[in-house]
Amino acid sequence: MLKSITIVFVIFFSNSFYGQLTGKIIDEQTKEPIPYATVFLSDLGIGTTTNSEGEFEFKNEIPNHNIIKISALGYSDIILEINEETNRSELKISLTPKHYHLHEVIVSSGTGELQDYSITSIASKPMSELNIIPTTNLGEAITNLEGVYNASTGKGIYKPVIRGLTGIRVLTFVNGVRLESQQWGGDHGLGVSSIGIQQVEIIKGPSSLLYGSDALGGVIYLKEEAFAQNNSIEASASSRFETNTMGIQNGFSFKMSKNNLRFNVFANQQSYADYQIPSGDYVKSSRFKGVGTKFLLGYNRKNWVTKLGYNYSNNTIGIPGHTHDTLVTASTFLRTERVREEGRPSQKINNHLISFDNQFFFHNSTLKITLGQMINKLEEYEKYTIPEIGVNLNTTTYYVRYKYKFSKELNLIGGVQGLYQQNTNIAEAEEQLIPNNTQIDNGIFGILSGKRKKINYQLGVRYDNRRLNLSNSQIEQFNYSSFNYSAGASYAGENISLRMNISSGIRNPHVSELLSNGGHSAAQRYEIGDVNIKPERGNQIDLAVKFKNEHMHILVNPFANLLTNYVYLSPIDSFVDGFQVYNYEQAESAILMGGEIVLHYHPHFLHDFHLETSFSFVQGQNTEGNTPLSFIPQPRLATQITYNFHSLKNKFISLKNFTVQHQFFANQNRTVDYELNSRNYNLFNAGINCDLSFNKIEGEFGIGAQNILNKEYIDHLSALKTYQLANPGRNFYVSLKLNINQKIK
């Protein structure tokens, strides 16, 4: 026994896999040192900058197989993996000068691969770019990514839509843990704030191989902000004000990194009054407020890297578009004065998310174990004191991945993933829309990935099982099993890269689809489930061609996603408790087809000018009835022009960038009989960001406007479209962020 423990200990903590790292960054052509280059260790989440001699040093114990990213202004980014051959005491890295900077090189959070070599369709951007013109919530920010839309109920409730699919067909990961927050409800928003999020990564299309059941439409991977630079303290305070809702958002962060230990703390508070439409009226009950905190602790010792995270949020969100009147017009939901005070109907959402991530780096392999616990409480109030619906959702998740390197060019990833979830109605609630239940998911998968010359390939299979146990139901248990696959290859040439992938996804029925039976006043319908609903399945083929040179890159990415047993809500000519009855129904098959075209132009003669334009298009068809699918986004042409100024570090205020955005949404006339068509519209936004610098404090000041022309429009995916309630009118904003950094010994 003792011998076994010793062997395990030696394997886990052998000192041949870790050590300190010192090096120098030089210009490949001139061999001169490059000062102020950033050296970032992505697995540890820490970085440092080179000194005036181009030198850097990490005194931490850095394990082998860690990914190191080096970037410097005017040079191409470099990604390296630390291994046994790395000269840890005198690592010399040469960077190639480049006059342009189209996109930074990104390592995918989910797969650990470079995005250029990924075989799946991934859109990714830092929050700073998504919010170059600040948005009210994360849902609005991610619509700056091609193929991604936002299904909103006012400004407080948002649900991301990926290639036409949303809700429980899209999974969200925070700190590597699956977020579970009652996404089945039409009015249940994602409820994640953008505080402390550095990067948003969207995996488009079925992704069950890596993420399990429910990853049918895609996955949203929210990557946490990096820790403070090695051996330093960083603190920031931020505030933003917008005129349309008189909304204010305040944030605070404190980060510290000292040798092998580091932590981040964030806190935020927000309060928004009812939003104003272009006519000048205000939408009743569209106000919302909330607070949140976030804590992330990182530690590494020898070949072990761990992160412990805790996120808390408490939000009260008004539900607009609600009435008991039988004769309804748009004016029923409007008033002439703005209100901020909490009213009814509203949702109260309380979230606790604990994540515990551990990585062990071995000679030829890595082991990653991620455990999560999410406690979500959702209450919907129509009365002031008694919740209409109240549900506690406790979810425990596990995700274990073992990656074995046969050679530099061939890897095998094996893993298990699952969850245990309890959904319990609270006693005080008046309605029980779904019965109490327990859900157990377990999955096992294997992925072979490799590289041969310029071709990367990947092949994987997965088996999943879901058990749904019910206490007060005629059927006590539902049991579903499925196989999924993904296969693809990519070619990364000098100017042209190609990618093709076929993948499947599964979504086992949710208890709401099987056993709903009750009025859902927030969604304004009476919902009835069907115990015969079968698992929904998606099979997607995704192709991408990318051309790039020093002036531009062009990406063309068409896809087709064939869905079998497609589940949808269909209204019938019947009313219960004043609500129209909607039945959960299932089409034998449906297809979603479309794609994204992206152009990023950056001419040689104008280094600081960037033009990015994307076209996103999706069309849905119920092939059984040969009718369109409902609530499919409008085709969108989005253009952004940015001019970057050269900031002057010694000036109190200097221009950083100027941005103009234009979005054109085309008509959406492919609708079902219970859905309204949507008219085309154009939106214009503009903003200026300035750098601030005084003493040791640095910061950023922003000012601008959204919907500058005060265009009256109704987005096709707005839940308020039924009542012809317009989206927000013109909005001016002002934002301020101050940072202070201090080196510690």
Added chain:
Amino acid sequence: MKKATIIGTLLLATLTFSCKKDECKECHYDKDGGEVELGEKCGDDIGILEADGYTENGVTYTVHCGEDH
């Protein structure tokens, strides 16, 4: 000592003024496809009225308070 007195007074004032007051909300019940106003109700009356409903001519109607209408 002077500092402690000032801090103590401020704390006491904060606690005194931050005590939860009785909230008052406009209440109504739904009848014949419209709303009938019941006026402003305060404190525990809101909870009682919402739990028991409003009875008129032997018919008990559902009461909602604080609705944004």
